[in-house]
Amino acid sequence: MRKPFLRPLAAVLLLPVAMLTGCGGDSKDGSSGGGAGGNTVKVGILHSLSGTMSISEVTVKNSELMAIDEINAKGGVLGKKIQPVVEDGASDWPTFAQKAQKLIKKDKVATVFGGWTSASRKAMLPVFERNKALLWYPVQYEGLESSPYIFYTGATTNQQIVPALDYLKEKGKKRIYLVGSDYVFPRTANKIIKAYAKANGMTIVGEEYTPLGHTEYSTLVNKIGTAKPDAVFNTLNGDSNVAFFKQFKSAGFDAAKLPVMSVSIAEEEVKGIGVANVQGQLVAWNYYETTPGAVNDAFVKAFQAKYKGAVTSDPMEAGYNAVHLWAAAVQKAGTTDVAAVKKAAAGISLDTPEGKVTIDGENQHVYKTARIGVIQPDGLIKEVWSSGKPIKPDPYLKTYPWATGLS
């Protein structure tokens, strides 16, 4: 009994370890060269490749890798090829902090592109500030943040949530029900939504949070039915959206009866939820696969050539932009040094798939065009409203009188 104990136990313990290194096999990490030395510039890519958030984050990793390939095909930055080091945040926030530290200290990367949930960004933020390193965060978020060591290429609230509320108000939706996952983004977003509602004559008839990865929504759907709202504002994240919409639909609700405005469902998620369950529902983003323009046509074509049957979505596009914006800033600065890149990045403008974006030097967010879309029967999203021009990022909502006291 004593002797054969250790050997199988060791094998068991090694299983997960083998698993993790197996994930690493996905990366193109040659594990040679350091930082900007040699003929390559190392950059980190840190997304959840496993766990509940991998449904969304893997696609962003793919678009970032594609942007790197594109830049490398044109000779790289400063005459050096970019070498991505891919790490898995595993949908676990402390892991994000730990992997960020590893990328900065051990791999000595020039910058990191990564994160999706605000919880992961909040976990990584102190790591980047402590090491004076640079993070490019590609997803829409709840605002009220502006770290000098993070560039935010996704929308802040006044580029997504506020326009979405404007749209609902314009459509005469007065009674709003708030549904969200239980973490920092939905809770902060809903704080903003409640302030907006108060100032604009809307009523919040319910506010519910469910744990990340929650799959049982029949009670919540019952509660929504009882509250009789005009619209639902949905800040659920990850797999919960699938369960929510399947159960919402099978309880007899559809877009005509009760519209749902979602801020975390893009083309990729629509596929997993099943078009029949979300057809006609509203989403708020800055980019859709159908956004017109030559830059987007080329982006969609290149991406679908690389990943068969794939769709492109807003966070993927924002991740793709982040890589190109960083490369432009490095070219302008003539070095990958963080302070110099930060300085050079201010005011950089690029023609991207979503149109022209410009980095705001002051808060390190980007000017973005807000777009409201409707989910089509083919799974793509059609734009029904747009701000017409890029909106200046205002993470602390300083220019909105109703938002005083939020930050």
Added chain:
Amino acid sequence: MESLLNQLPVGLSIGAVLLLIALGLTFTFGQMGVINMAHGEFIMAGAYTAYMLQDWFHGQAVIVALPVAFVVAGTLGWILERAAIRHFYGRPLDTLLLTWGVSLVLQQAARDLFGAPNVQVTAPSWLSGRVELLGGNLPYARLFIMGLATACVVGIWAYMNRSRQGRRMRAVMQNRELAAVSGVATGRVDQLTFFIGSGLAGVAGVALTLIGPVGPSLGTYYIVDAFLVVVAGGLGQLRGAVIAALALGMLNSYGEFWTDASLAKVIVFVVIVGFLQVRPQGLFVLRSRALT
């Protein structure tokens, strides 16, 4: 008051889901004492079976998938039992680690095979309606799950109490040595028990495609609830599992109705911990004369 009645069918349907995911565990964990952390991944395998069959059966894939998923997940379980678990009998902690590792491997395998994003399984169109009940409405999909859970319970009961194989299984569980000396091939009984338990997880996975996401992490969402049901119901006790699942379903439903989803989870855990303090053996316990 009306909305209170509304929650009754919701509680029943949550209970049916819990029961379905836990039924397989009453075999592998309840009867054999194997803490199988990969049970959730057998559920996932069942869900992906329905997804695969869509190419041939389109809207009816869910129905065809029920028996197929039973065999697919059962076979996976059988392989796991033969290749690894049988070497770990009587060592629950090692089994736990082993099956947890296997669950990670299976999740990654699904990610490599089907991709990280969720896939869509189209429900049969005749399951898209709903009935009015007690002022609320109950989707056909939920009714289908309740029916399926009932059918599984009846099937298992008949198997355990009315068939020779079932009798052998109970004999091995109650007293392995005595069963062996009476001529029962205990190894073969173990294989079959594990096959059935894992197969039931596959059936649950097919049913879950009607209401939840189908992705590599699917199993992780249900595994804890499944163990809760089996532990609260009493190991290896079919009626215990049924009652525990329904009670937990009601607790979930009303807990969430009166508070919110996060707090409802806390309430469920507190109640179960409290209950196990008073009754560590669960709702029902099998009385036997074995000395163990």
